[in-house]
Amino acid sequence: MFRKYYKEANDSLEPNRALIDEIFEKAKKKEKSKIYKLAARYGTAMAAVLVIAATAVFYPQIKNLNEQLPVTVSETGGGEVLAGESIENESMRTIVPAEENQGMPKAETNDAVVTQEKFSSDAINKEAMRSEQAITEDLAVTEGRVSMDEIYDVTDAEKNVVSSFLHSIFGERDEATQNKFLFEIVGKFDTDEKTFYLGRWRWWVGDHSSLLTEFVLDENLSNMYECIANGEGFSWTTENNFLEE
Amino acid sequence: MEEKRQIVEKYFNMIYRLALSQTKNREMAEDVVQEVFLRYLKADRGFESEEHIKAWVIRVAINCSHSLFSSSWYKKTAPMSELKDEITFDSEEKSDVYYAVKELAPKYRAVIHLFYYEDMSIDEISKALKVNPSTVKSQLSRGRKLLREKLKGGYDFV
Numbered sequence: 001m002f003r004k005y006y007k008e009a010n011d012s013l014e015p016n017r018a019l020i021d022e023i024f025e026k027a028k029k030k031e032k033s034k035i036y037k038l039a040a041r042y043g044t045a046m047a048a049v050l051v052i053a054a055t056a057v058f059y060p061q062i063k064n065l066n067e068q069l070p071v072t073v074s075e076t077g078g079g080e081v082l083a084g085e086s087i088e089n090e091s092m093r094t095i096v097p098a099e100e101n102q103g104m105p106k107a108e109t110n111d112a113v114v115t116q117e118k119f120s121s122d123a124i125n126k127e128a129m130r131s132e133q134a135i136t137e138d139l140a141v142t143e144g145r146v147s148m149d150e151i152y153d154v155t156d157a158e159k160n161v162v163s164s165f166l167h168s169i170f171g172e173r174d175e176a177t178q179n180k181f182l183f184e185i186v187g188k189f190d191t192d193e194k195t196f197y198l199g200r201w202r203w204w205v206g207d208h209s210s211l212l213t214e215f216v217l218d219e220n221l222s223n224m225y226e227c228i229a230n231g232e233g234f235s236w237t238t239e240n241n242f243l244e245e
Numbered sequence: 246m247e248e249k250r251q252i253v254e255k256y257f258n259m260i261y262r263l264a265l266s267q268t269k270n271r272e273m274a275e276d277v278v279q280e281v282f283l284r285y286l287k288a289d290r291g292f293e294s295e296e297h298i299k300a301w302v303i304r305v306a307i308n309c310s311h312s313l314f315s316s317s318w319y320k321k322t323a324p325m326s327e328l329k330d331e332i333t334f335d336s337e338e339k340s341d342v343y344y345a346v347k348e349l350a351p352k353y354r355a356v357i358h359l360f361y362y363e364d365m366s367i368d369e370i371s372k373a374l375k376v377n378p379s380t381v382k383s384q385l386s387r388g389r390k391l392l393r394e395k396l397k398g399g400y401d402f403v
Contacts, residue, residue: 002342002392002400003361009339010362013332015261016275020253023279027286208271211279 016205018177022212029226144191144216144225147233151187151198159185162197165221169243179203188219195219198227198234215242252298253282259363260306266358267310269347271332277309300373307355307374345395353388356381361402 154162166183173180182202189196196216202209216236217224224243227236257278264277281302292298334340346357355374359365367385371378389402 001338002396002402005336005338005342005400006346006361008336009334009343010262010266010358012334012339013262013265013271015258015278017257019275019278020250020257020282023253023282023286024250026279027283030283030287202272210272210275 016210018205019210030228143235143237144196144227145233145235146189146191146196146198146216150189150233152189154185154188154197162199162217162221166199166201166217166224174203177203179205182209249286252295253285256299256302257282260302262362263303263306263355263358264310266346266354266362267307267351268313273310273313277306277313280309281305300369303359303373304375311351341396342392342400345392348395349388349391353384353391356384357388357392360385 162185163183167181170181180203182204184200184202186198186200189198196218198214198216200214201212203212204210213226214229214234215224216227216234222243223238223241225236225238225241227234260281261274261278264281265271265274268274268277284305285298285302288301292301332343334343346354349357356370359370359373360367365373367378367381371381374381392400392402
Protein backbone atom coordinates (compact mmCIF):
# COMPACT_ATOMS: atom_id res chain seq x y z
CA MET A 1 0.00 0.00 0.00
CA PHE A 2 2.85 2.32 0.80
CA ARG A 3 4.35 1.73 -2.64
CA LYS A 4 1.02 2.37 -4.37
CA TYR A 5 0.36 5.69 -2.62
CA TYR A 6 3.94 6.84 -2.87
CA LYS A 7 3.93 6.14 -6.63
CA GLU A 8 0.61 7.91 -7.13
CA ALA A 9 1.79 10.91 -5.14
CA ASN A 10 4.96 11.21 -7.21
CA ASP A 11 3.16 10.56 -10.49
CA SER A 12 1.01 13.61 -9.82
CA LEU A 13 4.11 15.83 -9.63
CA GLU A 14 4.59 16.81 -13.24
CA PRO A 15 7.82 18.54 -14.18
CA ASN A 16 7.91 21.41 -16.63
CA ARG A 17 8.84 19.62 -19.87
CA ALA A 18 9.71 22.93 -21.53
CA LEU A 19 12.83 22.73 -19.41
CA ILE A 20 14.22 20.12 -21.83
CA ASP A 21 14.45 22.72 -24.60
CA GLU A 22 16.03 25.19 -22.18
CA ILE A 23 18.66 22.60 -21.26
CA PHE A 24 19.58 22.08 -24.92
CA GLU A 25 19.66 25.86 -25.51
CA LYS A 26 21.99 26.32 -22.55
CA ALA A 27 24.19 23.44 -23.70
CA LYS A 28 24.48 25.08 -27.13
CA LYS A 29 25.42 28.44 -25.59
CA LYS A 30 28.03 26.81 -23.37
CA GLU A 31 29.49 25.00 -26.37
CA LYS A 32 29.72 28.29 -28.28
CA SER A 33 31.45 30.05 -25.42
CA LYS A 34 33.85 27.08 -25.08
CA ILE A 35 34.75 27.33 -28.77
CA TYR A 36 35.29 31.08 -28.42
CA LYS A 37 37.58 30.63 -25.41
CA LEU A 38 39.56 27.92 -27.20
CA ALA A 39 39.90 30.13 -30.28
CA ALA A 40 41.15 33.04 -28.16
CA ARG A 41 43.60 30.80 -26.32
CA TYR A 42 44.95 29.23 -29.51
CA GLY A 43 44.99 32.66 -31.17
CA THR A 44 47.33 33.97 -28.47
CA ALA A 45 49.55 30.90 -28.72
CA MET A 46 49.62 31.16 -32.52
CA ALA A 47 50.59 34.85 -32.32
CA ALA A 48 53.48 33.99 -30.00
CA VAL A 49 54.62 31.16 -32.29
CA LEU A 50 54.44 33.46 -35.33
CA VAL A 51 56.57 36.09 -33.58
CA ILE A 52 59.21 33.52 -32.67
CA ALA A 53 59.14 32.06 -36.17
CA ALA A 54 59.37 35.52 -37.75
CA THR A 55 62.33 36.38 -35.54
CA ALA A 56 64.08 33.14 -36.51
CA VAL A 57 63.38 33.58 -40.23
CA PHE A 58 64.38 37.24 -40.46
CA TYR A 59 67.27 37.10 -38.05
CA PRO A 60 69.96 36.33 -40.72
CA GLN A 61 68.63 39.12 -42.96
CA ILE A 62 68.59 41.62 -40.11
CA LYS A 63 72.07 40.53 -39.18
CA ASN A 64 73.32 40.93 -42.77
CA LEU A 65 71.72 44.34 -43.06
CA ASN A 66 73.35 45.47 -39.88
CA GLU A 67 76.72 44.10 -40.91
CA GLN A 68 76.50 46.17 -44.10
CA LEU A 69 75.36 49.33 -42.36
CA PRO A 70 78.60 50.43 -40.62
CA VAL A 71 80.62 49.59 -43.75
CA THR A 72 78.41 51.76 -45.94
CA VAL A 73 78.66 54.56 -43.45
CA SER A 74 82.43 54.43 -43.34
CA GLU A 75 82.61 54.20 -47.14
CA THR A 76 80.73 57.48 -47.57
CA GLY A 77 83.34 59.13 -45.41
CA GLY A 78 81.04 61.96 -44.52
CA GLY A 79 77.90 62.87 -42.62
CA GLU A 80 75.50 61.09 -45.01
CA VAL A 81 74.18 57.83 -43.72
CA LEU A 82 73.14 56.01 -46.87
CA ALA A 83 72.23 52.70 -45.38
CA GLY A 84 70.68 54.61 -42.52
CA GLU A 85 68.01 56.00 -44.84
CA SER A 86 65.98 52.95 -44.08
CA ILE A 87 66.25 53.75 -40.37
CA GLU A 88 63.29 55.85 -39.48
CA ASN A 89 64.12 56.38 -35.86
CA GLU A 90 66.05 59.61 -35.50
CA SER A 91 67.85 58.37 -32.43
CA MET A 92 69.38 55.58 -34.49
CA ARG A 93 71.15 58.16 -36.64
CA THR A 94 73.13 59.25 -33.63
CA ILE A 95 74.36 55.76 -32.92
CA VAL A 96 76.86 55.73 -35.77
CA PRO A 97 77.76 59.29 -36.68
CA ALA A 98 79.90 59.30 -39.83
CA GLU A 99 82.78 61.40 -38.40
CA GLU A 100 83.18 59.18 -35.38
CA ASN A 101 82.83 56.10 -37.46
CA GLN A 102 85.81 56.92 -39.64
CA GLY A 103 88.29 56.14 -36.98
CA MET A 104 86.08 53.85 -35.00
CA PRO A 105 87.76 50.82 -33.55
CA LYS A 106 86.27 47.49 -34.60
CA ALA A 107 84.81 46.77 -31.20
CA GLU A 108 82.79 50.00 -31.23
CA THR A 109 81.43 49.24 -34.71
CA ASN A 110 80.23 45.88 -33.43
CA ASP A 111 78.45 47.67 -30.59
CA ALA A 112 76.56 49.69 -33.15
CA VAL A 113 75.56 46.50 -34.97
CA VAL A 114 74.40 44.96 -31.72
CA THR A 115 72.38 48.09 -30.90
CA GLN A 116 70.72 48.01 -34.28
CA GLU A 117 69.90 44.30 -33.97
CA LYS A 118 68.43 45.00 -30.58
CA PHE A 119 66.33 47.76 -32.09
CA SER A 120 64.98 45.46 -34.79
CA SER A 121 64.13 42.63 -32.41
CA ASP A 122 62.61 45.14 -29.98
CA ALA A 123 60.33 46.31 -32.75
CA ILE A 124 59.22 42.71 -33.41
CA ASN A 125 58.71 42.07 -29.69
CA LYS A 126 56.69 45.27 -29.31
CA GLU A 127 54.50 44.17 -32.21
CA ALA A 128 53.98 40.78 -30.55
CA MET A 129 53.14 42.42 -27.24
CA ARG A 130 50.67 44.74 -28.97
CA SER A 131 48.91 41.80 -30.63
CA GLU A 132 48.78 39.84 -27.36
CA GLN A 133 47.48 42.92 -25.56
CA ALA A 134 44.76 43.33 -28.19
CA ILE A 135 43.63 39.73 -27.64
CA THR A 136 43.68 40.16 -23.85
CA GLU A 137 41.73 43.41 -24.09
CA ASP A 138 39.22 41.70 -26.34
CA LEU A 139 38.73 38.96 -23.75
CA ALA A 140 38.40 41.53 -20.98
CA VAL A 141 35.61 43.21 -22.91
CA THR A 142 33.70 40.01 -23.61
CA GLU A 143 34.03 38.27 -20.27
CA GLY A 144 33.42 39.05 -16.65
CA ARG A 145 33.68 37.18 -13.43
CA VAL A 146 32.66 37.89 -9.86
CA SER A 147 32.97 35.86 -6.69
CA MET A 148 30.21 35.63 -4.07
CA ASP A 149 32.30 37.59 -1.56
CA GLU A 150 32.26 40.64 -3.80
CA ILE A 151 28.46 40.85 -3.90
CA TYR A 152 26.83 43.27 -1.50
CA ASP A 153 23.25 44.02 -0.54
CA VAL A 154 20.81 46.23 -2.40
CA THR A 155 18.09 48.28 -0.71
CA ASP A 156 14.46 47.27 -1.24
CA ALA A 157 13.77 50.62 -2.93
CA GLU A 158 16.57 49.99 -5.41
CA LYS A 159 15.34 46.44 -6.02
CA ASN A 160 11.90 47.82 -6.85
CA VAL A 161 13.29 50.39 -9.26
CA VAL A 162 15.36 47.79 -11.12
CA SER A 163 12.56 45.25 -11.15
CA SER A 164 10.08 47.86 -12.46
CA PHE A 165 12.55 48.88 -15.15
CA LEU A 166 12.95 45.26 -16.29
CA HIS A 167 9.18 44.77 -16.33
CA SER A 168 8.84 47.92 -18.44
CA ILE A 169 11.29 46.41 -20.95
CA PHE A 170 10.24 42.76 -20.98
CA GLY A 171 6.61 43.15 -19.95
CA GLU A 172 4.72 41.57 -17.10
CA ARG A 173 4.20 38.26 -18.88
CA ASP A 174 5.79 36.13 -21.55
CA GLU A 175 3.82 36.71 -24.75
CA ALA A 176 3.83 33.10 -25.90
CA THR A 177 3.08 31.29 -22.64
CA GLN A 178 1.48 34.13 -20.62
CA ASN A 179 3.70 33.04 -17.72
CA LYS A 180 4.27 35.96 -15.35
CA PHE A 181 7.86 37.23 -15.11
CA LEU A 182 9.63 37.73 -11.82
CA PHE A 183 12.90 39.68 -11.53
CA GLU A 184 14.78 38.98 -8.35
CA ILE A 185 17.63 41.38 -7.56
CA VAL A 186 20.10 39.52 -5.42
CA GLY A 187 22.90 42.04 -4.92
CA LYS A 188 25.38 44.41 -6.42
CA PHE A 189 29.08 44.29 -7.21
CA ASP A 190 31.75 46.53 -8.69
CA THR A 191 34.13 45.80 -11.52
CA ASP A 192 36.97 48.12 -12.50
CA GLU A 193 34.70 50.03 -14.83
CA LYS A 194 31.13 49.52 -13.77
CA THR A 195 28.77 48.58 -10.99
CA PHE A 196 26.42 45.72 -11.77
CA TYR A 197 23.26 44.29 -10.27
CA LEU A 198 23.10 40.54 -10.03
CA GLY A 199 19.67 39.01 -10.48
CA ARG A 200 17.58 36.02 -11.33
CA TRP A 201 14.92 36.07 -14.02
CA ARG A 202 12.12 33.67 -13.24
CA TRP A 203 8.64 33.02 -14.48
CA TRP A 204 5.61 31.54 -12.82
CA VAL A 205 4.61 28.15 -14.16
CA GLY A 206 1.32 27.14 -12.55
CA ASP A 207 1.76 27.57 -8.83
CA HIS A 208 5.55 27.79 -8.69
CA SER A 209 8.29 29.89 -10.20
CA SER A 210 10.97 28.46 -12.43
CA LEU A 211 14.41 29.88 -13.14
CA LEU A 212 14.93 31.20 -16.67
CA THR A 213 18.38 32.65 -16.21
CA GLU A 214 20.68 34.53 -13.91
CA PHE A 215 21.80 37.91 -15.17
CA VAL A 216 23.98 40.95 -14.57
CA LEU A 217 22.68 44.43 -15.28
CA ASP A 218 24.85 47.51 -15.17
CA GLU A 219 23.90 50.38 -12.89
CA ASN A 220 23.05 52.63 -15.85
CA LEU A 221 20.43 50.04 -16.84
CA SER A 222 21.81 49.86 -20.36
CA ASN A 223 23.54 46.47 -20.52
CA MET A 224 22.14 43.18 -19.34
CA TYR A 225 23.90 39.87 -19.87
CA GLU A 226 23.15 36.26 -19.01
CA CYS A 227 25.46 34.91 -16.34
CA ILE A 228 26.24 31.43 -15.13
CA ALA A 229 26.81 30.35 -11.53
CA ASN A 230 30.05 28.43 -11.21
CA GLY A 231 30.08 27.35 -7.58
CA GLU A 232 32.08 30.15 -6.05
CA GLY A 233 30.66 33.00 -8.13
CA PHE A 234 29.36 33.99 -11.53
CA SER A 235 30.76 34.57 -14.97
CA TRP A 236 29.24 36.22 -18.03
CA THR A 237 29.99 37.15 -21.59
CA THR A 238 28.97 40.40 -23.22
CA GLU A 239 28.02 38.63 -26.45
CA ASN A 240 24.29 39.26 -26.13
CA ASN A 241 22.93 42.35 -24.51
CA PHE A 242 19.33 41.49 -23.58
CA LEU A 243 18.45 45.17 -23.63
CA GLU A 244 19.44 45.53 -27.26
CA GLU A 245 17.46 42.57 -28.55
CA MET B 246 22.76 14.79 -30.27
CA GLU B 247 19.42 13.17 -31.16
CA GLU B 248 20.44 10.11 -29.15
CA LYS B 249 21.26 12.31 -26.17
CA ARG B 250 17.94 14.10 -26.49
CA GLN B 251 16.13 10.77 -26.29
CA ILE B 252 18.02 9.93 -23.12
CA VAL B 253 17.21 13.34 -21.59
CA GLU B 254 13.54 12.92 -22.44
CA LYS B 255 13.47 9.39 -21.09
CA TYR B 256 15.05 10.15 -17.72
CA PHE B 257 13.77 13.71 -17.31
CA ASN B 258 10.78 12.81 -15.11
CA MET B 259 12.75 10.28 -13.11
CA ILE B 260 15.50 12.79 -12.28
CA TYR B 261 13.01 15.54 -11.53
CA ARG B 262 11.14 13.40 -9.01
CA LEU B 263 14.35 12.11 -7.47
CA ALA B 264 15.68 15.67 -7.17
CA LEU B 265 12.36 16.78 -5.70
CA SER B 266 12.55 14.01 -3.11
CA GLN B 267 15.99 15.30 -2.16
CA THR B 268 15.53 19.08 -2.33
CA LYS B 269 11.83 19.19 -1.28
CA ASN B 270 11.42 22.23 -3.51
CA ARG B 271 10.24 22.35 -7.11
CA GLU B 272 12.43 25.24 -8.19
CA MET B 273 15.50 23.65 -6.73
CA ALA B 274 14.56 20.32 -8.28
CA GLU B 275 14.39 22.00 -11.68
CA ASP B 276 17.78 23.58 -11.08
CA VAL B 277 19.18 20.14 -10.27
CA VAL B 278 17.58 18.62 -13.37
CA GLN B 279 19.18 21.31 -15.52
CA GLU B 280 22.56 20.77 -13.94
CA VAL B 281 22.41 16.97 -14.27
CA PHE B 282 21.51 17.01 -17.94
CA LEU B 283 23.90 19.83 -18.81
CA ARG B 284 26.63 17.68 -17.29
CA TYR B 285 25.37 14.69 -19.23
CA LEU B 286 25.40 16.63 -22.51
CA LYS B 287 28.90 17.87 -21.76
CA ALA B 288 30.22 14.48 -20.64
CA ASP B 289 32.77 13.09 -23.06
CA ARG B 290 33.04 9.76 -21.28
CA GLY B 291 31.88 6.67 -23.05
CA PHE B 292 28.88 5.08 -21.39
CA GLU B 293 28.85 1.31 -21.63
CA SER B 294 25.09 0.92 -21.72
CA GLU B 295 21.85 2.66 -21.00
CA GLU B 296 21.89 1.18 -17.51
CA HIS B 297 25.23 2.86 -17.03
CA ILE B 298 23.74 6.20 -18.10
CA LYS B 299 20.79 5.71 -15.75
CA ALA B 300 23.08 4.95 -12.80
CA TRP B 301 25.27 7.94 -13.69
CA VAL B 302 22.43 10.46 -13.89
CA ILE B 303 20.96 9.18 -10.62
CA ARG B 304 24.30 9.57 -8.86
CA VAL B 305 24.87 13.05 -10.29
CA ALA B 306 21.34 14.08 -9.29
CA ILE B 307 21.90 12.97 -5.69
CA ASN B 308 25.28 14.71 -5.55
CA CYS B 309 23.94 17.90 -7.15
CA SER B 310 21.00 18.01 -4.74
CA HIS B 311 23.33 17.76 -1.78
CA SER B 312 25.85 20.26 -3.08
CA LEU B 313 23.06 22.71 -3.91
CA PHE B 314 22.31 23.19 -0.22
CA SER B 315 25.92 23.82 0.61
CA SER B 316 26.53 26.18 -2.33
CA SER B 317 27.20 29.78 -1.45
CA TRP B 318 24.54 30.82 -3.95
CA TYR B 319 21.73 29.16 -1.99
CA LYS B 320 23.15 30.18 1.36
CA LYS B 321 23.14 33.76 0.18
CA THR B 322 19.99 33.95 -1.87
CA ALA B 323 17.39 31.45 -0.72
CA PRO B 324 15.59 32.43 2.45
CA MET B 325 14.19 29.50 4.41
CA SER B 326 10.61 30.49 3.61
CA GLU B 327 11.39 30.01 -0.06
CA LEU B 328 12.66 26.50 0.57
CA LYS B 329 9.30 25.44 1.96
CA ASP B 330 7.27 24.29 -0.96
CA GLU B 331 3.83 23.01 -0.08
CA ILE B 332 2.41 20.45 -2.48
CA THR B 333 -1.19 19.40 -2.23
CA PHE B 334 -2.54 15.97 -3.19
CA ASP B 335 -6.02 14.76 -3.96
CA SER B 336 -6.03 12.16 -1.20
CA GLU B 337 -4.95 12.03 2.41
CA GLU B 338 -3.02 8.79 1.93
CA LYS B 339 -0.88 10.22 -0.86
CA SER B 340 -0.20 13.32 1.18
CA ASP B 341 0.67 11.26 4.29
CA VAL B 342 3.17 8.98 2.58
CA TYR B 343 4.73 11.77 0.53
CA TYR B 344 5.31 14.06 3.51
CA ALA B 345 6.45 11.16 5.71
CA VAL B 346 9.21 10.40 3.18
CA LYS B 347 9.99 14.09 2.91
CA GLU B 348 10.73 14.25 6.61
CA LEU B 349 13.33 11.49 6.46
CA ALA B 350 17.05 12.23 6.32
CA PRO B 351 18.35 12.60 2.72
CA LYS B 352 20.20 9.26 2.70
CA TYR B 353 17.01 7.37 3.61
CA ARG B 354 14.90 9.43 1.20
CA ALA B 355 17.14 8.48 -1.71
CA VAL B 356 16.98 4.72 -1.16
CA ILE B 357 13.26 4.74 -0.27
CA HIS B 358 12.50 6.75 -3.42
CA LEU B 359 14.59 4.56 -5.72
CA PHE B 360 13.23 1.34 -4.20
CA TYR B 361 9.56 2.22 -3.95
CA TYR B 362 9.10 4.66 -6.82
CA GLU B 363 11.67 3.54 -9.37
CA ASP B 364 11.30 -0.15 -8.44
CA MET B 365 15.04 -0.55 -8.39
CA SER B 366 16.58 -3.57 -6.68
CA ILE B 367 19.08 -3.25 -3.82
CA ASP B 368 21.88 -4.21 -6.23
CA GLU B 369 20.83 -1.56 -8.75
CA ILE B 370 20.63 1.10 -6.03
CA SER B 371 24.03 0.16 -4.67
CA LYS B 372 25.56 0.40 -8.16
CA ALA B 373 23.88 3.73 -8.87
CA LEU B 374 24.88 5.29 -5.57
CA LYS B 375 28.25 3.50 -5.50
CA VAL B 376 27.70 2.18 -2.01
CA ASN B 377 27.80 -1.29 -0.58
CA PRO B 378 24.58 -3.36 -1.01
CA SER B 379 24.58 -4.01 2.73
CA THR B 380 24.57 -0.24 3.32
CA VAL B 381 21.57 0.13 1.01
CA LYS B 382 19.84 -2.73 2.84
CA SER B 383 20.38 -1.17 6.24
CA GLN B 384 19.34 2.30 5.04
CA LEU B 385 16.22 0.84 3.50
CA SER B 386 15.40 -1.04 6.66
CA ARG B 387 16.04 1.99 8.88
CA GLY B 388 14.02 4.19 6.51
CA ARG B 389 11.07 1.78 6.62
CA LYS B 390 11.21 1.68 10.40
CA LEU B 391 11.09 5.46 10.61
CA LEU B 392 8.22 5.58 8.13
CA ARG B 393 6.24 2.99 10.14
CA GLU B 394 6.66 5.18 13.20
CA LYS B 395 5.57 8.30 11.34
CA LEU B 396 2.65 6.65 9.59
CA LYS B 397 1.66 4.82 12.75
CA GLY B 398 1.78 1.40 11.10
CA GLY B 399 -1.08 2.08 8.72
CA TYR B 400 0.74 0.87 5.59
CA ASP B 401 2.56 -2.25 4.48
CA PHE B 402 5.97 -1.83 2.92
CA VAL B 403 6.12 -4.65 0.39
